Amino acid sequence: MAFLEPFLLWGALAVLSPIIIHFWHQKKGKPLAWAATQWLVEKNQQQQRGLKLENIVLLILRCLLLLVLVALLSQLVLNNLKSKADNQPIHLIQPNALLSSNYRFELEEARKRGEKLYWMDENTEPVDGLTELPAKPNFSPLLLQAAIDKRRHDEAEVHLYLLNTDGLATVPAVYVPARFRLHTITDSSQKPRAYLATKGGQKLFVNQAGRLTTSAVLDPTLKFQSAPAHTGPLRVLVQYSNQREQRTVEAALNALAEVYDLDLSIDHTPTRATPYDWVLTDRINQNPTPQTLYIVSGKSAASAAPNVRFHAYAFTPQTDERVASGQLPEWLGERLIEHYGLRVSSEPLSQQELKSLFVVASRSDRKPQTLVHNVLVLLFVVLLIAERWIALTKNA
Template sequence: MPFVEPILLWGALAVIIPVIIHFWHQKQGKPLPWAATQWLLEKQQQQSRGFRLDNVLLLIIRCLLLILLAVLLAQPLLNWLTKPPAVQKIHLVQPSSSVADNFKFELTEALKKGERVIWADDRLTKLDDKPYPFQNQARLDPLRLQTAINQVDAQHNVLHLYISPTEALADVPAITVPTHFQLHTLIDSTNQPRAYLSLKDNRKLFINKGGKLTSSSALDPSLKFQSEPVHSGPIRTLVQYKNEQERKTVTAALTALADVYGIEWVIDEKPTSNQAYTWQLTDHLPAKPSPQTLSIVSGNLQHTSLPNVIYTNDVLTPQTSERVETGQLPEWLGEQLLRYYGLKINSQPLGQQAIKSLFIPSTKPTRVQHASLQHALLLLFIVLVVVERWLALTKNA
């Protein structure tokens, strides 16, 4: 019988404690007042030697209590009563266009075989012919990846994980995966074609070889870029704040980005019906935010786990935000935009050996408890406690 916490079964060794107490209790003599003691013969007054087992039933019940308590804490599973499910392959893919393109053949073959192919996001979205709304986001969140792995019922299946070796994985000590697990990673994310933006006057916005954001009329010929820009033309942005000063501060930061890099903005202060926005900067997130819009919400403590929503608890004014006071707001906003479009390149991707050592297979069984078994053992434990107390009080032992 398997257990969720088998190490706690060592607690059953505590059964030796009531046995030792029992013999120690029997070893100590109990004086009984008796007036006729002086008439006893000396040979009849000899002390009996050896250990005697008195109150055997009480001793057995106390030992059973300790053994049963250890079994309860170890949480037994009755997997032999259930039929094992059929082994299937589950393909979990990082929401990244470069990862999906690199393993396009493997994922297409898996779909043809009817295997489960899903994105590693909060909803475990199925991968199909429809374009993924965040496929340009190459950023990998280790915590979100671990959540997606935990949500996939892969204990009795084979999990295939497709990711890029980004530096973000170094932020966590380990990622737990099922026992049957296969890892597929890009060889080197720096060798993948880089994304870029097409701006006005036929200028290009990209990350150069030195890792700096560059706006130029031509792409760097020494680097490999994607065949098409991830975005062309002006970036339609919704700047909507209740605080007028905060709205002016954010608008000024966007103007600074436009002056330095030539980014063209089309800014609306109120949402227009049937208008899709690339970027939304606000202090109150709509009830149903658009999955195609990057939203930055300020002064909001109630976070939702959406991959296209970024939160900052600061109110973006010089009086309330250190980022604004020190002039770092344009740089920070530009950083979020680069990550959203996938322009940000990891200069030092993790090696294959470091990636493989990060994922640790878990041999712990699935925590599917059989309530009837647990309740029966708990009821038996309570009954034994009641019987033990009744015998102890009755026999004064």
């Protein structure tokens, strides 16, 4: 037996009120001399003292009324009425082949015990097998939080299986139930980093501190790909119907090129013979080229292609905060880094960082058991009717 709002149990002390009132009314009165007493009949002035049986029953009913009301407000939950499935551990797995392979034995044993396994994605059905990953194995800390909130039970232990990367720390915290266990592994395979070959023999890459930098030689402490992801000038098409937005975007590109020695070849009208590397426009291209990075402003539509990025606002100081604050060149540089895969996102978090990231938080969205709640309501109504009937008929 448990209570969802246990602090309201202090209200049970109110049961002392009817007991005190009962004995107060039973207190023996003090006789007072009165001149007209002789005209009263002696039997009418006699008062019955002591405890009456019906008064004791009324006292018990009033005490029970208060106790049942406290149980209702505290939301009584009987653990023995909960199904066995509600108390079984739940396993949430990040859709990753390395992760499912590493914990295959533990997960298979859990499934044999009847415990449910789920991928951390939009699918709400349990996993039948670990051999096939979801069709779209997307993962983010927001999907992780949504998966926990969707399937959590405060009585069940939640097991989380995750790749330990710094991508987990893109949210302030991940809220988990009190009973949870974290299983993480680190992808030890160091993939070579990509880089761009710019003008003057310079190379554009992300250094060990995670910052975009330009240098004549690559960082010898890092592992890079044998060939650059792009060589020579970046062919860019800037085409907007609003001339102010056209000038704003072109100024941001020139600032980006000046800081990182990028060789940008900018066109304002498309040429069929030119395969563009970067297209910035306010018009949707129905047949986007997979190798081209598209940034479409003024559109909030979702894109199925990873190389097409929609921005909800036009790139003007009046409509976009990034433009007003001068952050548009930096934002465009981040999109370029993502498109060519220059950034490495496999740096593991320390144990202290993982401990601070996962925060235990109880949820108040659970509902009391319907059967228990209805029985208590019915009992309260019956006790109230009985108390009122006895109080009115006995004039107590």
